[in-house]
Amino acid sequence: MTTPLHIAFDNTYARELPDFYRTWKPTPAPAPKCLFFNDRLARTLGLDFSGQSPQALAAFFSGNQLPDGAFPLAQVYAGHQFGGFSPQLGDGRALLIGEILTPQGARYDLAFKGSGRTPFSRNGDGKAALGPMLREALISEALHALGIPTTRTLAVIGTGEPVYRETVLPGANLTRIAASHIRVGTFEYFAARGETQHVKALTDYTIARHYPELTGSRTCYLDLLAAVCERQAALVAQWQHVGFIHGVMNTDNMTLSGETIDFGPCAFMEAFDPNTVFSSIDRQGRYAYGNQPSIAQWNLARLAETLLPLLAERQEEAIALATEIIHQFPEKFARHWLQGARRKLGFETAPEQEREQAQIDLQLTQDWLALLQKDKADFTLSWRALADAAEGNLAPLQAQIHDREALQSWVDRWKLRCAEHDHRYEHTLVTPSSALESSCDARRANAIRAANPWIIPRNQRVEEALTAASESGDLSPFETLLEALRHPFEENSVYRSLAQPATAAFTSGYRTFCGT
Numbered sequence: 001m002t003t004p005l006h007i008a009f010d011n012t013y014a015r016e017l018p019d020f021y022r023t024w025k026p027t028p029a030p031a032p033k034c035l036f037f038n039d040r041l042a043r044t045l046g047l048d049f050s051g052q053s054p055q056a057l058a059a060f061f062s063g064n065q066l067p068d069g070a071f072p073l074a075q076v077y078a079g080h081q082f083g084g085f086s087p088q089l090g091d092g093r094a095l096l097i098g099e100i101l102t103p104q105g106a107r108y109d110l111a112f113k114g115s116g117r118t119p120f121s122r123n124g125d126g127k128a129a130l131g132p133m134l135r136e137a138l139i140s141e142a143l144h145a146l147g148i149p150t151t152r153t154l155a156v157i158g159t160g161e162p163v164y165r166e167t168v169l170p171g172a173n174l175t176r177i178a179a180s181h182i183r184v185g186t187f188e189y190f191a192a193r194g195e196t197q198h199v200k201a202l203t204d205y206t207i208a209r210h211y212p213e214l215t216g217s218r219t220c221y222l223d224l225l226a227a228v229c230e231r232q233a234a235l236v237a238q239w240q241h242v243g244f245i246h247g248v249m250n251t252d253n254m255t256l257s258g259e260t261i262d263f264g265p266c267a268f269m270e271a272f273d274p275n276t277v278f279s280s281i282d283r284q285g286r287y288a289y290g291n292q293p294s295i296a297q298w299n300l301a302r303l304a305e306t307l308l309p310l311l312a313e314r315q316e317e318a319i320a321l322a323t324e325i326i327h328q329f330p331e332k333f334a335r336h337w338l339q340g341a342r343r344k345l346g347f348e349t350a351p352e353q354e355r356e357q358a359q360i361d362l363q364l365t366q367d368w369l370a371l372l373q374k375d376k377a378d379f380t381l382s383w384r385a386l387a388d389a390a391e392g393n394l395a396p397l398q399a400q401i402h403d404r405e406a407l408q409s410w411v412d413r414w415k416l417r418c419a420e421h422d423h424r425y426e427h428t429l430v431t432p433s434s435a436l437e438s439s440c441d442a443r444r445a446n447a448i449r450a451a452n453p454w455i456i457p458r459n460q461r462v463e464e465a466l467t468a469a470s471e472s473g474d475l476s477p478f479e480t481l482l483e484a485l486r487h488p489f490e491e492n493s494v495y496r497s498l499a500q501p502a503t504a505a506f507t508s509g510y511r512t513f514c515g516t
Contacts, residue, residue, distance in 0.1 A: 005052060005162050009069035010107075013180070016205055019198060020186070021073040021351050024505070026063025026095055027116025027126065029173065031160025034058045035130070035475060036137055038154050041177060045154075046103040061155040061175050063115050070098045070379060071433035074118035078192055079185035079252030080302055082247035082286055087192050089185060089252050090120025093128060096181060107209065109181055110154070114173040132157060132515025134478055136174055136263040136464070142457045142485040143260055146236045149231075150260040158493035170470055179259055182206055184303045185252030191306035191308040199306055206256050207294040221310040225325050229300050230332055231325055233256030236296045237336035241344060242456060243379045247279035247512060249287045249295045251302050264514035268456045272372040272379040278459075279509040295335075297329040341365040343451040344383055345414065346390060346444040347421040364417060367410055378501050379456070380456050387448040390418070390441050453488035455495060457481070459510055460502035 014021065034057045042049055049057060059065040066072065074091040076334040081089075094113045101107055114128025137153035144150050156356075159171040182202070190198035200424035203221055211227050214220045235258050239246065246253070247265035255261050265279035274290030282288075287295060304322035311318035339442050342348045342361055345368075372382050377400035389411060401407045422440040484495035502510070 005056065005065075005067045007047065007067050007069060007098070007100060007110075009071065009096050009110075010101055011069075011071045012107075012209070013075075013096065013099065013109075013205075014071045014073055015203060020202070021075045021096070021438065022404050023072065023121045024074045024095060024118050025072055026066075026112055026173075028064050029062040029157065029159035029161070029171075031158075032058035032062035032064060032173075033158040033160065034061065034155065035158050035172070035336065035469075036134070036135075036153070036156040036478075037061075038141070038152070040473070041152055041154055044102070045100060045108065045177065047100070051322070053241060056450050057155070058157055061112075062114055062157045062159060063097075063171055066097065072097050072112075074120055075181055076120060076189055076191035077183050077185040077252055078185070079250050080188070080299070081250040081252070082282075082284075083194075085188075088120070088189065091118055092121040092124050093126040093391070094176075107179075109178045111176045111178065112173055112179060113176055114171070115439075125163065126160070127161075127163045127164050128173065129165060129515060130156075130172040131169065131470045132264065132312050132513075133172040133174040134466055134469055135266075135462065136176075138264045138457055138462060138478070138482055138485065139266055141482060143244070144490065145486050145488050146238075146453060148242070148243055148244075148260060149235055149258055151176050152258075153177070155405065170473075178255070178261065178447070179257035180206075180209060180255070182209075182256045182396070183261075184254045184256070184299055184306075185250070185251050187306040188251060190233060196309045200310055202400040203307065203310060209304060210257050221307055222321055222325065225300075225304055225307055225322065226328075228256055228258070228303065229325060229329050229409065231292075232296050232300060233329060233332035234258070235260065235335045236292050237333055237340055239292060240337060241340045242453060243272075243289070245269055245287070245289045246292065247277075247282060248286055248514060249292065249299065251299045254296070254299045254303075265512040267459050267462075267510075270378055270459065270507065271376040272369065272382070273376060274366055274373070278510060278512045280513050284461075293330070296333070300329060301326050338362055338365070340451075344386075344448070345417075346448040346451075347418060364413060368414075371401050371403070371406060371410060372509075374406075377401050381501070382423075383452040384449070384454055386414075386420070386452070389414075390445040390448060392441070395440075433472060450489055454491045455484055455488050455499040457485055458498065458500070459512075460506045461498050463506075 034054050072095045072213040074095055078087050079089050094111055095115050096109055096111045098110055099107055100110055133156045137156055140150050140152050144152055154175040154177050157173045159173055161171045162168045163171045170516055188197060191192035207220055211224055214223045217223050242399045245267055253262040268277040269276045269289055276289045277285045304326055311321050344380040382400045461481055465481045468474040468477045481498060484498050
């Protein structure tokens with residue numbers, strides 16, 4: 001017997017920002033079926049679905065039967081898309097169903113994606129195909145396992161009806177969990193209309209929800225801009241260190257919470273090349289891997305423009321204040337990026353050595369990436385192979401980097417830097433030097449493996465899983481790949497084929513699509 005579904009919603013966005021949305025209902029799904037349910041995430045959120053039948057889960061997550069307290073709404077926002085401004089976008093196929101509180105007091109949005117037309121759908125049908133929804137589930141769970149802030153997928157429901165794109169595809173609906181759906185584009189919508197009072201209301205709400213430590217500060221609006229810049233710098237640095245390419249870094253896809261959001265044409269880079277682009281709609285390479293930091297800064301500048309009336313009475317002063325914050329972004333990004341690079345190399349510099357060693361470590365990392373780029377080495381496997389090199393085995397690295405002389409020269413420099421790093425341990429250990437060296441090598445190898453994933457969502461394996469699900473209803477490749485991606489730092493022979501690079505035939509001309 002199915003127990004009644006109860007979720008304690010507390011919908012502050014709907015309550016406090018009534019002009020920021022339109023109430024709307026999901027389009028009924030004719031034959032909903034639960035294809036994926038993230039029970040681990042449900043437990044983290046404090047949601048108990050244990051008494052629910054598969055039919056009851058499908059009815060809820062399709063939107064056919066919403067529990068009491070749900071308040072479905074379509075949020076309005078604008079956005080710069082590939083550099084061009086669209087004054088009104090909004091949730092064209094998504095609905096915020098409500099906000100939930102975890103047992104620890106954290107607040108999250110529970111939202112549907114693919115739940116039908118809304119007042120902001122423009123010419124779209126508001127629906128989604130199964131493949132893109134499963135892609136979002138795979139990639140978001142992979143990023144979470146890698147320790148990267150991201151929205152997550154609670155469920156994917158087959159709707160039982162087709163959607164029409166280039167071909168006829170099975171329809172699906174996804175349930176997204178997010179710290180919030182407040183975007184740079186949300187601010188842009190009201191700023192473009194000259195509605196400063198709404199920008200202020202949104203800013204106050206954002207501070208209360210995501211940056212409560214700024215409440216009461218005389219410079220809270222400027223502080224918010226700085227804090228958002230800090231979070232985005234950290235986020236994009238993490239993307240860069242695993243080769244993640246978002247693919248559509250429009251301002252409506254940048255959250256104020258600092259989470260990764262929107263997994264349309266995203267993919268992971270395999271052969272290292274800063275110019276890598278996968279998205280079929282990014283014909284000019286605006287959102288290439290190497291451009292992501294500068295695009296993040298560009299997006300943040302658009303946020304800064306919306307906040308100008310709140311920063312100072314005189315526009316010149318407001319522009320000067322905002323410009324100073326935006327100009328600090330490259331330094332913020334570089335700091336986070338270098339911290340991540342040091343972890344990936346197997347060491348970190350002590351605080352008192354930071355300034356002295358920063359330039360050395362930066363040059364060492366840049367030279368390493370130049371080696372990878374020259375031979376189009378696999379980004380993930382090359383970083384991981386440093387653990388073997390730390391233990392004296394260069395063969396895995398030599399399989400990736402063919403210039404043996406250049407590789408050996410770099411490895412010699414790296415080991416010298418490692419020895420300098422380890423020297424500070426010598427006075428604390430009563431250990432023969434040979435044993436000390438051995439223990440440092442083992443410790444470094446373990447640290448490298450803990451910072452560099454063994455497996456990522458390899459594009460060929462992702463496509464194989466999505467194709468099997470969409471064309472034959474076979475979810476087993478998806479489920480196997482998802483389980484492997486949930487443990488990215490652990491080598492497992494069962495999943496070895498999933499961790500290997502794509503074939504040359506597949507990689508040549510590979511493109512991803514936004515799925516709308």
